[in-house]
Amino acid sequence: MQNNKKVLFKIRNLKKYFPLKKKSIFDRGPGEYVHANESITLDIYEGETLGLVGESGCGKSTFGRTLLQIYDQTEGTTLYYGKTIEELAPAYMLDMIKKIPGQFPKYHKELDELNEIYRGLESADSDLKRAELNEKAMFKRREIEEGYLNMIRIAGGLLASDDLSKVSAILKEKYDLLKQRAKILSSIEETEQKTQMRSRTWDEYYAHLEEDPKYKDLVSQKDAKTREIEDKDKEIEAYRKTLEGKEKFAELEELRDSGIDLSELTGEEMRGLRKDLQMIFQDPYGSLDTKMTVGNIIGEGVLGHGLFKSRKEEGYNEYIKETMDKCGLAPYFLHRYPHQFSGGQRQRIGIARALALKPSFIVCDEAVSALDVSIQSQIINLLQDLKDENNLTYLFITHDLSVVKYISDRIGVMYLGVLVELAESEKVFANPLHPYTQALLRAIPRTDVDKGQELQVIEGDIPSAVKPPKGCRFHTRCEYAMDICANFEPELKEREEGHFVACHLLDVSEEEKQKAYEANKKKKAEQEEELEEMSAI
Incomplete structure (x- = not known):
């Protein structure tokens, strides 16, 4: 069952608004916004293909780009579980820890204010009053989420303590250790990925790592730092146990979470995760630089992340050719330019560019929409094969329902920025429950129709x-x-x-x-x- 799978993304109340230009320089109002995505809440599971369908302009592509933080999200949280918050030790974690003594004491008061608004909403006697209170509740909920939720995810039941300064101090001590280990883990990951790119077999890969004194030293440093963190954890857990009888302990402890809030990461931190989170763009013509050769396009990200020092480094061309081969591109295409290829071949170049960094998650934004039917089937089969070989997770965005039925494990239906239906692929087609989904399925062109239909x-x-x-x-x-x-x-x-x-x-x-x-x-x-x-x- 889907629920037993590991969650890779936990998206809650994601919103993306684009501001419009004011009509006049004298217009002092707040201005208008395009509500591209509105309060989207869903989980994406590791190893699945989640299809996202809807009419053109409904916000599908915007959602994919906002999920990857190509666009800054306006509101909500996007928790990523490909790594834990303790492995990355992002800057916002320290910021939240420092704010605990001064900010958290206001949390329960603000929560009571929100609950009071909800009670008023239940007893409201007019539509106008309900609409007013609903807007007020949304504003207060957003205020609480932005100010406190990450703090609670990090500290959990420790926030039930009467001495929040002590809580902040011990968590900061742990954070300092986590930050030191995060640098070591980053170096280890980079060394492993570099070695993997230069090795033809797994045996060769492990042999190279065993012979690398720098790698052995990094692993030794990581183990030593991990032991220090474990000692600190014992101290924190001992203190946590003394708080188990506190009134709000269980409620706060339940909200502890190891996910990384992508919306709170700095540009440099997000850039470090780009290797894991890639995108195949919609237009196989416009998404490729016409002045770059195929080899340079595919290798651009590899060089940008420092996995090879330059194109002249030993093993670089071999790795690019190997990636091209996986995507059905002949090695002699290496020095050709995009204008020399068909649409299907260009899309394969886009896939190879995304795959070159060995990601765990790929957003496929209308990856086959610009291609004819015969080429579409080749690209879809290629994506399926790559998913199985590399344990990938896909968000597959399309408006072609026949394609999404074939490739997707689950399907989300979006209308005007809102998710209206989400279910396993078979359920959506066998028993669509939302009127919009039903209308979309009725609009699929078919050959088995009665005369005159x-x-x-x-x-x-x-x-x-x-x-x-x-x-x-x-x-x-x-x-x-x-x-x-x-x-x-x-x-x-x-x-x-x-x-x-x-x-x-x-x-x-x-x-x-x-x-x-x-x-x-x-x-x-x-x-x-x-x-x-x-x-x-």
Whole structure:
């Protein structure tokens, strides 16, 4: 089952807004924003392919780029578990530790204020009041998440202590040790990756490491530092045990988390993780530098991360050719330029560029959309083979439902920046629950249709992402939309095992849905009649 797999990414309430230019220099208002991604919450599991589908402009590509922090996320957390926070020891960890004595005492008071807003929300007697309180709750929740959640993830139940200065002091001592070890771990990882790139077999790889005195010294330093950290951990755990009887201990301890919040990393820290997190871009023509040869394009990241000193270093060309061979590119292509290749070959170059750094996660942004059907199948099979060989995890972004069904383990459906349905691939196609997903599947061109049967389309224009509709974003195009759909945004709920849907209609009876359908149909007919009368005039 999917739930038993290791989580690689835990994304919570991710938002990405793009500010628009003000209409006038005299406009002193806050300005408008494109709501590209809105409150996306999901987990991505290690070794899976998560497909992401939706109409053009719904925010799929923006989500992929924000996940990798190519775009700074506006709000929310993106926890990455490919490494632990203690292995990386990022700067925000120390910042949170230092703030514990002065900031954390306000946490429970602010939490009480949020709960008070929620109680008011439950008893509100008008839509206007509910909307006002809902906005207030969102603002307060964001304030709490940004100010305290990473602090709690790091310290856990220790924050139940009456002496927060002591907690801060012992965690800072541990952080200093973790930071020293993180530098050693980085050097070890770099040495191992360099050695792997220069070795043709695993036996050769291990033999080279055993003969390397610098590597042995690094491992020795790491082991010594790890023992110091373990001693410090014993001291911290002993103190943690003395706090187990405290009132808030269990609640805080449950929130401890080893994930790295990518949104809080510095540019240099994020750059260090780029080797693990790569992207295959949508356009196989525009994403390649026309002035660079294939070998230089594929090797650009390898040189940028210092895994080879220069293109003249021994083993560099052999490694690039080996990577090209894995991606179905002939070695003699090494010195050719992008304009000398077909679309499929260019996409293979893009795949080789991403694969060259030996990542664990790749965002495939419309990786086959610009290719014809026969080439699409070759690239998809290549991606599948590479995934199996290298234990990769994919986020596969596309608007082609036939492709996503073949390659994906799970599928997420996005509409106007919001995730509306998430389930295993078979479930989405066999039992789509959201009206938008149902409409998308009905719109797939088929050959097995009755004579005279027309291709069904989703009626209505896509609303603007600058001023998205209130409530459910799909209600302006939904045949069954009700008053609640127009006023309240639905929550992404688990409707059956592993099947998450954000739709109010699943909470009402079929009779109520049918009444809403008839009412909407009547309203639409009246509007069309009115338009005809106006046209006649």
